Amino acid sequence: MKKTIVELKNIFQGIKVLFFPEICLACGRKLIAGERTLCIDCRITMPLTRDYENRDNHMRERFENYFDPVEAFSFFYYIDNTPHSRLVRNIKFHNCRKAAVDMGRWFGARVVKEGFTTQGDEIIVPLPLSRKRLRDRGFNQSEYIARGFGETTGIEVIADAVERVKYGAPQSLQPSRLDRYENVKDAFAVTCPEKIEGQHVFVLDDVVTTGSTMLSCVNAIRPYTDRISVIALSSTPKRG
DSSP, rough: OOOHHHHHHHHHHHHHHHOOBBOOOOTBBBBBTOOOSBBBHHHHTOOOGGGGGGGSSSSHHHHHHTTSSSOEEEEEEEOOTHHHHHHHHHHHTTHHHHHHHHHHHHHHHHHHHOOOOOOOOEEEEEEOOOOOHHHHHHSOHHHHHHHHHHHHHHOEOSSSSEEEEEOOOOOOSSSSHHHHHHHTTTTTSSOGGGGGGTTTTEEEEEEESHHHHHHHHHHTTTOOOOEEEEEEEEEEOOOO
């Protein structure tokens, strides 16, 4: 009986691959056996940052004028109109939950490999979406990335401690950094302070550009702890 079930599963999996092949979320090429989320070429060419090694840490530079993050790093550079920026958009807008977790795992595994260690009081707060955006999109991509990151680093994910209470026009439509900041000012509120008070909080987002949205979330958390880190799956390179 078990053999029959296994054989049937293999048949259905073969049909699925034949008519609904999994594709690389970056370049669109059909994935082959052993590949997951990205093809091997897109994994090899991933524009990884060196933030965690503190070499040219552009994530820290975004925030150091506003507060002193314990840690600040992203996984790879978000560069418009490239396959790897397409990966971020596919995860965000096409409900790619497994891919979000997979990328979070890879992100976490890399920083662990580079020497990242935990002290036991860290938590991850994925950047919240507004209720409307969550309803429209169906899931919070940052939460799923956080789940993967938490799996490989051992850090607990707390997704209900902070809520987005205000949502304006998309950040991408704001003409300047100041406009972006004003657009998300006071956009977040801590709903469960007992879950974050005194903890080392890692605020995680899928992509950081100016950092205004993440900073707004950080400002909501700061009254409850002075140990906050900012991390992202991707971030735009610094200009100049």
